[in-house]
Amino acid sequence: MALATPTAVVLELMTMGQQSAAHLRDLLRAASPPVQAEHQALAAEILRCCDRVIAAVSAGAADKKRKAADPGATSCHPPMAAMPSKRRVRGAEAHREVHADTTADGFVWRKYGQKDINGSNHPRLYYRCALSGEGCRATRRVQRSQEEPAAFVIAYYGEHTCGAALCQQRAEPLPPTVVDSGSNAWGVFGAVDRNRGSPLLPSLGAEQGAVRRHVEAPGDTSRRWSSPSSSSSYSSEVELGASPVEGFLDGNFDWEWETVVNSLSFRDLLH
DNA sequence: ACCATTTGACCTGA
DNA sequence: TCAGGTCAAATGGT
Structure with missing residues (x-):
């Protein structure tokens, strides 16, 4: 069950936006007569923005969690701290x-x-x-x-x-x-x-x-x-x-x- | 020699 | 502690 934290809400909304943008892009791609490449690029740009926000929020949340679990963790290892975990949260819902x-x-x-x-x-x-x-x-x-x-x-x-x-x-x-x-x-x-x-x-x-x-x-x-x-x-x-x-x-x-x-x-x- | 594939080990969340 | 997810060494094929 998802908790309605601000982060979760942002993620949920951004995911919806992301899906909508993907849908829009695909509609544009499949449109006939073909729409201007400029329009397709715009849709792709929206999608990219959503992706980046989701990635950033997810990484931030994961980092927060890590720090909570390991209070001794310091910024001595910035590369690790900045790295989103490669491991998918177990049981995380599939997109x-x-x-x-x-x-x-x-x-x-x-x-x-x-x-x-x-x-x-x-x-x-x-x-x-x-x-x-x-x-x-x-x-x-x-x-x-x-x-x-x-x-x-x-x-x-x-x-x-x-x-x-x-x-x-x-x-x-x-x-x-x-x-x-x-x-x-x-x-x-x-x-x-x-x-x-x-x-x-x-x-x-x-x-x-x-x-x-x-x-x-x-x-x-x-x-x-x-x-x-x-x-x-x-x-x-x-x-x-x-x-x-x-x-x-x-x-x-x-x-x-x-x-x-x-x-x-x-x-x-x-x- | 290089590249693809397999699979056991390791890591992490529950 | 267990099970799922990922890594990376070993192995095989070309």
Whole structure:
């Protein structure tokens, strides 16, 4: 139960504003005839402002909490104090929860963890936006539905502050079929036509060939996702909007399918 | 050698 | 203390 503290109220209102701005931006984007880029930029700007306020308020609240828990903490370590906690508050409500029959939502995600969950037959997968290195804080949690093993429950946390332009670059042709996109228009981009199903598989090879280009410009490493504290690389997942192939559904998730998809290099997609 | 993927360890909130 | 979320070393593939 959320306490109606001033901070909570600000967060709630800003989140509503953020969702509205996202919706507006998406409406403008999809408008025909196309609206001026200036208008779209304005909507994007509003969204960015909301994002920043939410991030700032959240960070402030988290910092306050940390200090309360650790009164000995001083400003000796300003970088840590200024850093919002990377760890999501357990049980924090998802920004949006989607029940879908595929994990593909048109965004480029990087898997950063997997966990077996108590009372669940299926592991939970953790993804963050592939552009997190550029400041995008969107993450998602994917798990097979207990009731419907063929369905996924995808919880989204945070908004795409990367502008999602790159994230969505492969999703444009997909029709909107995601269930429960709520008031948040990101759901629109989760569009996947399940009827395409496995027939997409053969085309993947061609697409992969088209996409796979090893062009690495100097300084391109900034685009490669990496943990702030590590030089190791992380897995990437590029979801092309295909449903898991029947037969993969038995057993552990559709790892095989994801592996096929994973063979696409995220870096390649950025070119 | 480089990059992607896996998975056990670690951290933190409840 | 436990369970969920994240990190990062180890491993495998190209």
